[in-house]
Amino acid sequence: ARYMALAGVKTATLVACEYCIDIGSQIFRQLGLxxxxxxxxPAYRTSPLFDEVDRSVLDYAIGMTMxxxxxxxxxxxALETHFEHDQIVELTHLIAMENMRGRFGIGxxxxxxxxxxxxxxxxx
Numbered sequence: 508a509r510y511m512a513l514a515g516v517k518t519a520t521l522v523a524c525e526y527c528i529d530i531g532s533q534i535f536r537q538l539g540l541x542x543x544x545x546x547x548x549p550a551y552r553t554s555p556l557f558d559e560v561d562r563s564v565l566d567y568a569i570g571m572t573m574x575x576x577x578x579x580x581x582x583x584x585a586l587e588t589h590f591e592h593d594q595i596v597e598l599t600h601l602i603a604m605e606n607m608r609g610r611f612g613i614g615x616x617x618x619x620x621x622x623x624x625x626x627x628x629x630x631x
Contacts, residue, residue, distance in 0.1 A: 510564045510590075512538040514602050516545060517568040522609030525619040531605075560589045564598065571602045 512535040519527035532545065547554040551565050563585045570578040586595055 508538040509540070510560070510598065511601050512540050513561055513564050514568040514598055515605050516540065517548060517551075517565050518572050518602050518605035519609055520548065521569060521572040522606060522613070524609035524612040524617075526612045526617045527605065527609045529619040563589060567598065568602050571599070572606055 516528070516531055516535050519531045535545065536542075544556050547556050548565075551557045552562060557565070563582070566582055567578065567586060570576060570582060583595075586598075590598070
């Protein structure tokens with residue numbers, strides 16, 4: 508659940524969908540992420556709150572969310588050291604769906620619903 512939450516929040520913030528960040532923040536907290544971790548997301552590469560596996564997941568979310576998407580063989584190999592094939596497929600699906608939801612929301616100008624308690628600002 509932690510890795511799915513990390514990938515989801517990173518993707519939502521990269522797409523900059525206020526609604527996705529807003530609603531997602533509640534879901535991701537329920538999955539165990541702390542406000543401290545959410546706010547440290549922009550500095551995940553150097554923050555002590557994130558380990559090697561977390562960083563691989565976050566790097567994957569970034570690579571998949573770039574336009575065009577860019578996932579190196581090295582990054583995918585790093586994921587394979589931590590996850591089984593089915594888990595990588597599930598993670599990939601979540602990131603792709605979050606990209607779709609975010610771009611859908613932006614296209615329809617759907618803003619924040621107000622449940623993120625003030626930190627619903629896109630951060631990268």
